[in-house]
Amino acid sequence: MLLSEGKKSYRRYQYRLGAEYLAPLLQEWRISLSGKKVLDIGCAEAGVLCAFMEAGASCTGIEISINRLLTGKALAEQKHLAGLQFIAADFFSEPLKPNENPFYLITLRDVYEHLPEKQRVLTKLRSLMGAETKLLITFPPFYSPFGGHQQLLQSKLKFLPYFHILPPPLWGLFRFFIARFDKNAGCLKEIEKLRNYRTTIHSFLKNAGLHGLNIVARKFYLIRPSHHLRYHLPVIGGNIIGKIPLLREFFITGAFFLLEKKR
Numbered sequence: 001m002l003l004s005e006g007k008k009s010y011r012r013y014q015y016r017l018g019a020e021y022l023a024p025l026l027q028e029w030r031i032s033l034s035g036k037k038v039l040d041i042g043c044a045e046a047g048v049l050c051a052f053m054e055a056g057a058s059c060t061g062i063e064i065s066i067n068r069l070l071t072g073k074a075l076a077e078q079k080h081l082a083g084l085q086f087i088a089a090d091f092f093s094e095p096l097k098p099n100e101n102p103f104y105l106i107t108l109r110d111v112y113e114h115l116p117e118k119q120r121v122l123t124k125l126r127s128l129m130g131a132e133t134k135l136l137i138t139f140p141p142f143y144s145p146f147g148g149h150q151q152l153l154q155s156k157l158k159f160l161p162y163f164h165i166l167p168p169p170l171w172g173l174f175r176f177f178i179a180r181f182d183k184n185a186g187c188l189k190e191i192e193k194l195r196n197y198r199t200t201i202h203s204f205l206k207n208a209g210l211h212g213l214n215i216v217a218r219k220f221y222l223i224r225p226s227h228h229l230r231y232h233l234p235v236i237g238g239n240i241i242g243k244i245p246l247l248r249e250f251f252i253t254g255a256f257f258l259l260e261k262k263r
Helices: 005-028 047-054 066-075 118-128 168-181 185-197 201-210 225-231 245-251
Strands: 037-041 058-063 084-088 103-109 129-139 213-223 254-261
Touching: 005 047, 005 066, 005 103, 005 225, 037 047, 047 058, 047 084, 058 066, 066 084, 103 118, 118 129, 118 201, 168 185, 201 213, 201 245, 201 254, 213 225
Parallel strands: 037 058, 037 103, 058 084, 103 129
Antiparallel strands: 129 254, 213 254
């Protein structure tokens, strides 16, 4: 399988994110991966799962894109493949049975904001959780500087914060420019989906409570780890801003939550 340098680079980014930030953060939260079953929903090329495997976990990844799973398999080392299970499926139709030998940790890393029907998402997640299962969800709040995922663009607009939250008439001008001139105009569909879903910290916390999920731990970033790994920016925490309801929606670029079922 012939792989581009871009795919290899992105897979390395995933692995470093898992090894250098997510696994240490879980350890900080007293979540040990050694000997535990982990499910990663929207695992992409499974770089994070390979990092979790090296921390001792037994890992399953669900990914809707077969090509991304094949890329992950091609780039994984043999020691990783021995303990990895891949499932090519849509999250809502995945074949795992609720509460059957439940996972210790379920993760959605920057996936939640892309999924429609948030009530249905949380209902599905809760059905997969056992009494001791922990759920890790991370996402960039929609109203944050790059909450529209404009970093996917290949024009100078990728460096312009907040334009994704503009009202329809002004957004229409940006939409026209992207569709006409940006080399990655294909991502416009995803940006518009995010505009429709508008995932916020407030709505997430409200929905989690309605679905019987407790927040065990949380961490906020003004500049999140992925921006450090991909753009060489310094990681800057934002837990103080994260306590202020309105400000956090506009300035927190990464919200990380660890949840469990209410007891």
